[in-house]
Amino acid sequence: MRGAIHWAYGPLFAQRFLAVVLDLGTAFPTSFQASNCVAQELALRLVLDQVDLLPELLPSLKLSQDWHDLLLGFLFEDLDQELLYLPALDGISHESSRGMAEPDVSAWFTPFMGRTLNPYAANE
Numbered sequence: 001m002r003g004a005i006h007w008a009y010g011p012l013f014a015q016r017f018l019a020v021v022l023d024l025g026t027a028f029p030t031s032f033q034a035s036n037c038v039a040q041e042l043a044l045r046l047v048l049d050q051v052d053l054l055p056e057l058l059p060s061l062k063l064s065q066d067w068h069d070l071l072l073g074f075l076f077e078d079l080d081q082e083l084l085y086l087p088a089l090d091g092i093s094h095e096s097s098r099g100m101a102e103p104d105v106s107a108w109f110t111p112f113m114g115r116t117l118n119p120y121a122a123n124e
Contacts, residue, residue: 008105016109017043019121034077036115039108041081048072077112 020040024032024047035041048071055061064070111117 013105016121019118020109023118023121032075034075034115035112036117037109037111037121038081038084039121041076042084042108044075045081048075 021043024040024043109121109123
């Protein structure tokens with residue numbers, strides 16, 4: 001998620017990412033089953049990465065040691081989006097990433113098979 005793709009982070013990206021984040025926030029208390037696209041998986045990962053702060057903010061809250069792994073297995077179909085955080089794969093080509101999370105930012109907003117996306121987030 002570094003280096004060569006920084007040019008893609010502009011107002012349209014912000015609009016699209018905000019749309020998938022809002023959908024995620026709405027789905028949590030109502031009907032969340034799985035993420036709709038890579039961008040939503042990345043947003044979900046950002047949320048989970050902040051859960052570690054909750055015991056500091058709420059000392060009475062006790063999280064089990066394996067809470068993170070349990071949620072990863074429950075909330076994500078696969079962990080391909082984790083590959084986007086590996087520096088060794090920065091700049092990986094489209095051809096070599098088939099079947100994995102696409103490093104091209106525009107592909108992050110392509111809905112997964114059988115899923116729909118907020119119209120404000122969808123690819124044109």
